[in-house]
Amino acid sequence: MNIQRTNNGQSRGAVIGSPVDARAIRIGAGFDALGFKHEAFAGLMDPLIMVDHYTMTEPTFGPHGHAGISAVSILFEDSVGVFNNRDSLGNDIDLLPGDLYWLKAGKGGLHDEKPTIGSKTHGLQLFVNLPATQKFDDPSSLHVKVKDMPVIEGDDHRVRVVLGQSNQTKGVSSPVLPLTILDAQFNSGGRYVHHLPKGHGVWVHPVSGDALVTIAGVATRLTPNQALALQAIDATAVELSSPDGGQVVLIEGQSIKEKFVQRGPFAMSTLADIETVTKAFRAGEFGTIAD
16 A cells, blocks of 8 residues: 655645555355455554444344454445334334444344344444443444434535534534544535545545545545545644545544454454453353344
8 A cells, every 4th residue: 555644744644555445245145345444554443353244134244242342334325215223222213214322242242233124224334442441341232324424415415423522513422432424425526625634544435426635735545346545643634525426525633553364354452352352252152142
């Protein structure tokens, strides 16, 4: 990966990666995704570990375990029908188009999510890393309904504040780290500027249409098969634009800057910790999901 260190002469610098191409994922007849993993972004994706941009039309994964991470589901507004979300905390929630569900797995929890019959779910699945001090916390969850997400509208853009805040508009706070998720729709040539705190990372992906991402005087063009990650050295601003109109997701979070070991849906600080949660999972200590 090519990495650029930029500075506009006003101590507003950033470390910017080059565009990363997605990995195509198909599972069964009902799940297609563009997959992005942290190792392709040279550390700039922190605190994200993985993002899948997916479409799901039938149950695919069944109940499965998570540990050491937050598993976050973001549904786009063009989803159709209901996305049922169950977990070992006792939740059984029908997510609607535009909703968000955050499962902080901590020391371990079970999760199962699937579209109901006739539904088509379009969204993002995130694995957000947890700091070492929280990896053995008890599991917890957050459901944010689309009606509770502020919308920033201009002549050429419509931005949903799915989580966190953008400029002076505040949505529901992240349950773990300072983290913001923006879902932006643009008319042709539309632009939106989002201000970044010092030391935060940013991940940008065009859901549809090409996107231009401009920070510290450097503009990068992305196609819908790509994503870009960067780290703000100082407080600065990132401009999103879409030359022909489209949809762009921006995820901004406080970087953890800690080493971790990942084994599938588990991410812990050490291999020994991975073995600990793996044994707990096999022993049934992650709980159960009621039928």
